[in-house]
Amino acid sequence: MQLKNYNSIHMTKVTPNDGIFKKRIKTCYSATIPSSLQKCYETGRIDAFKLDWQEGMPNKPHIFWDSDVAKVLEGIANILALYPDKELEKEYDKIIDLIASAQQKDGYLNSFFSSVSSDRWQGLYMNHELYCAGHLFEAAVAGYELLGKKKLLEVACRYADYIESYFGRKEGQVRGIPGHEEIELALIRLYKATGEKRYFDLAKYFIDERGTSPNYFAEVEGKNFTQIERFQAHKPVREQTEAVGHSVRAVYLYCGMADVARLSDDDELFHACETLFENITRKRMYITGGIGSSFSGEIFTTDYDLSNGSLMYAESCAAIGLARFASRMFNATGDGRYAEIVEKTIFNGILSGISLSGDKFFYTNYLEVDDNTYSYNHGAKERQPWFDCSCCPTNFCRFLPEMLSYIWSESDSEITLNLPIANSCQSTFGELEVISRYPYDGKITVKVKSNKKFTLKLRIPEWCKKYEMSLNGVAVTEKAEKTYIAINRTWSETDVVEYNLDMPVRVIHSNLKITGNTGRIALMRGPLVYACETIDNPKGIANMIIKKDQDFELCEVAGLPAETVGIKGKAVAESSPDNEALYFEGDLMRENIEFIAIPYALWNNRGAANMAVWIRCE
C-alpha cells in the first residue's frame, strides 16, 4: 500500500471567519481555558507539582492530575497562538517553571508518584504514569511549535529519555506498556518536533509490545487478571480486528498505531487501523460519532449494542480521540469516508460535550435523557463545570482551537478542503478563503489567491446526494473520487470555486440490529444530527411520533444563536388514559402537534430538559 502524504494544515495557518468554529474558539479563550485553569488551581492540581503534599493536607493529588494540567497548558499554547495575551502567557510560563521544578534528577516527572506514593511504575495497568507523560509531551510540543518555548520541551525530552532507558526489550529494561494509551501518539509528536528517532522507536515499541506473549499485565497482575481486553492488551495490535475495552484508550492507541504505520510504511499495522476503524464506524458508533456503549468500564461492548440512555457512555474524550484517529486515516489515504467521520464527530458527538458558554461539559453524551435517566459514573443530565476525573473539560481546552487543523489537508501537489467552514488559510500554495454558513447551509465559495499549479480537492460528503459546482461560473463536471472532486490547474489570483451541497432534511433509520432504535428515526440535515428537547416539545418526547413522509420546514430556534437552523414538522403526541397505572389496558389518546428539532450538539443550552435523538415514527 502506498500511503498518501497529506498533512493537516496547522491551525496557526487557518483563520476562522464568522461561523461556529470562530465562536467556539473564542469561548475557549474567554471561558474554557480560564475556568479550567481556575479549577486546576482550586483543586490543587497545579500545587501538586510542589511535591509537598502530606497526609492530612487538603487536595490529595491523584494519579491522573498531571494530565489535566498538561492538557490545559496545551490548550493555552493553542490559544496563545491565536490570541496573544501577555497575562496568560506569564501564567503559562509560571506553571511550566513549577512543573520543571518537579522533575526528578533521573528525568522522572509525576506529581503523585513523587509525593503521595513512591510506587513508581508499580501499577502500569492503572496508574496512568505513561498517560500523564504523554500529555506532558504533547503540551511541550505545542508550546515549542506554536510559541517557540523550549523549557517544557527540554523537560519532556529528559523524561522521555528516561522512559526510553527504562522500558524496552534490552537486558535490564522493563518490558512494560501503558495501561492507558496516549504516550504513543505523544512520542510521535515529540519525534516530529525534535527529529529524535528514538522517540519514534519507543512509540513503536509500546505499540508492538502490547498484547504479546508473555503478556505484561497477565504476568504482573496474575493469571486471573480478567481486564486485559479493557486495555487492548488481549492480543498483539496487528491481530486486533474489533474495537474493545476502554474506548478512550482504544482510540488513543489507534492514533499512535496510525502514526507509526504511516511513518514506517508499515502496511500490516495500517491494515489493523483500517479494520479497527471499520469495526467502530460500521458497528460500534452512535450516529453522533460518539463511542463507548457502556459506562461500566467506559467500554466498547458488542456490535450494534448502542443504547441511548443511562447505560451508554459516548465520552467526550472518546469522540475527540475518534476524530483524531479519523483525521490521521484521512491524511494517510485521502479517502473522504474518514473525513466524513471527522465531520460527524466534531459537529455532533464532540461539540455536544461543551456548552455554548464554554464552561460546562458533558462527560457522558447521552442520546436520550428522560425523567428516569439514572446517572452512573460521570453521567449527568446537565453539563457540569468540572468532574473529579476532569479529562473531558481539559481536552476541550486544546481541542477547540485544534478544530481549525481539520479544515484543510495538503500534500506537495494537492490541497483538500475537508470541512468547508468559513475561514482563510495560508497554504504552501497561497491563500484560500472559504465563504460559507456551513454546516447550516450548503452554499460554499472558495476563493483561491494563488498563481501556482496544484490540485484543489473539494469534498462532496457522503450525506450529500445532489450538488452543483462551478469554477469561475463554469460548471465543474468531474466525478468525485473517494468523495472529493479534484480541480487541477494553474490557478489565478481571482479564481472562485462555488458549490452547493444540497441539504434536505434526511430521515435516518438505524440498522435493525440496534434493537432499541427500531420503530424510530433520527433527523439529519447536512452533517448535523438533530434532537428534540422538551423545551420546544413540551408534550414530551418518548410519546411523540414523527410522521415520516412529510415536508419538513426549517426554522429559527428561540434561545439558540441566530444562525442555528431548526427543523419543524408534523407529529402526533400520545397520551394515556391512566397516567398513574404502571401497566394498563386500553387505547392511548392521540393528538396532532408540531415538533421542533435542534442540532444535537446544542441541546441543554437553555436549561434542563428531556431530549432524544431517536424519535418514534410512523
Added chain:
Amino acid sequence: MQLKNYNSIHMTKVTPNDGIFKKRIKTCYSATIPSSLQKCYETGRIDAFKLDWQEGMPNKPHIFWDSDVAKVLEGIANILALYPDKELEKEYDKIIDLIASAQQKDGYLNSFFSSVSSDRWQGLYMNHELYCAGHLFEAAVAGYELLGKKKLLEVACRYADYIESYFGRKEGQVRGIPGHEEIELALIRLYKATGEKRYFDLAKYFIDERGTSPNYFAEVEGKNFTQIERFQAHKPVREQTEAVGHSVRAVYLYCGMADVARLSDDDELFHACETLFENITRKRMYITGGIGSSFSGEIFTTDYDLSNGSLMYAESCAAIGLARFASRMFNATGDGRYAEIVEKTIFNGILSGISLSGDKFFYTNYLEVDDNTYSYNHGAKERQPWFDCSCCPTNFCRFLPEMLSYIWSESDSEITLNLPIANSCQSTFGELEVISRYPYDGKITVKVKSNKKFTLKLRIPEWCKKYEMSLNGVAVTEKAEKTYIAINRTWSETDVVEYNLDMPVRVIHSNLKITGNTGRIALMRGPLVYACETIDNPKGIANMIIKKDQDFELCEVAGLPAETVGIKGKAVAESSPDNEALYFEGDLMRENIEFIAIPYALWNNRGAANMAVWIRCE
C-alpha cells in the same frame, strides 16, 4: 389500623395435584436440590465448615458461602416434608453435624471468619455475617418445624443469643446493623419457632436502628461513605418512602419490617411497609414482578426507570423477596392487591429464573435478549447451572416447595384462596380441594369437605374483568371486596364452588414514563406475561410489529409442556434494504407474518434464542 391475622396455610398442609406447581416441586426434589448440593460440595462450600482452609489450598471460602449451604438445607427440609427420602435425610444430618462442629465456644458461627479471616464483625456493611446467620436461622427453623430436628435449631439459638449479646444499645454493646438484611425476618421465624421474645426484640432492634443518627455505616466507613442508600441506611426505616439501593436487601428488610409491625401492632412501621410496597409496585417493578433496574450495584434506581436489556437486573432473589413481602402484606390486610403481586411474581419473574429441568438458573431476568445483549455481572443470555455468587439457585431450593404456602391463607373464621392452583389442602376447617388448570385456564372448582361454619374467600384477580361463580349450581352474586368474594356459611361435605375467570388475551401498555416501552405492548393472559422468542418467530423480534386490534388465538407451543398455552396472531416483520449500513436513508420493507408468544417464564427452555416481552405495536 387493625391488622388482620391471616396466616398462610403452610405447605405441609397443601398437596399439589396436577399442574405446574407439582411439576416444579418435583424437579426441585429431583434436580434443583441434588445439583445445588453437588455444587456446594464441589466448590468447597460444605468443606469450608471444617475450618481447615489455608492459603494455597483450592476453594478459598467466601463471605457468603454459608448462606448458600443454609438455603440448600432449608430447601432439603422443605422437600423432605413432601418427599421423605432416607438417603437425603442422612446427607442433611451429616451436613448439620459438620456445621454444628464449626460453632465457636461463644456461639459465633461463620466458616469464612473462623478460617480465612479473623475480622469478625469488622465490615458489617459488606461482610455478610449477619446475612449468613439469618439464613442459618431459617434453615434451622425449617428443619425443626418440618422434620422435628432440633440440632441445628440449638446451634442457631446459641448463635442468636451470642449476636443478641453483642449487638444492641446497652452499654458495651455494638450498635451495628447488617449491611445485607435477612437476619430480621429470620429472627422472627426463630422467635415464632421458639417463643423466645428476645429474638423478636433483636429483629426489632436491627430494624429500628437502621438509618438512625449517628449512622453506623457513616461512622465506621467515614463521612465519605456514599453507599449508605445502597444499604437502605440513609434514614430511619419508618421515614423511608422509596425503595432504594440493593433490591434483594431492600425486600428482605421490608419482610422483616412487615413481620415486626404485625407482631407488635406497629402502625407507623406498617405504614412504611405500605408506602414502600406502593412505590415498588406502582413505579419500580417490571411487568413480570421483577425488581432492580440496574446490574450496577444490583439496585433500584428511579421511578419508571425500567429498561429491558443489558442494564437491567431483576434478580431472581429479588422477585422471590418481593413475593414474600407481598404475602406478608396480604396476611396483614386481607387485601387482594397484595395477592395479585404474589401471583404476578411467582408465575412470571420468579419461575423465569429456573429452567423446566430445575437445574439451570437466571440470576438476571432480562425482559429482552438480543444478539447485542451485553452480559454484565451475573447477566447471561441462557440459564446457568451455578454462579460464583449462587444465591439464586439456592434460593430456588427452598422457594419451589414454599410456593405451596402461597395458595391459601386462613384466620380463625376465614379461608382465602389466593392462587387457585390444583391442590388439596388440610385447613383447620376441613379439607378443601381445588380442581383447575390454572394459570392456563380460568375454570376453577373448589370442593369443600367441611361441616363447619367459616367464610371462604375466593380471589377475583384485578386482571379479570368478567367472571361467573356458583355455589352448588346456584349463582353467587356477592360483589368482590378487596378482590375477594366471600361465601360465609355452614358448609356441608358436598359443597362445590365453581367459578370461571375470563382469560382473554390482554394487550398491555406501560406508563408513558417508561420511555423504552412507548410504542410497544406486552401480551398477558390471566396472570401470565407472554414473550416472543426467535425460536417461534425466526424473522426476528425487534423488527416485529404486532397489530393491536385483532383476534388473538390460543395455541400449543412445540417443545414446551403439553399444558402450555401459547398466543398466536398477526404481525408485520420489517426488513431493511441495507443490512450492512449502521445508519441509512430509505424505506423499510414490510411483510405480513404470524407471531407466536409463549409464557415469559418458559423462555430459554428450548435452547438459545432472542426474546422480548415488550413488542412494537401498531
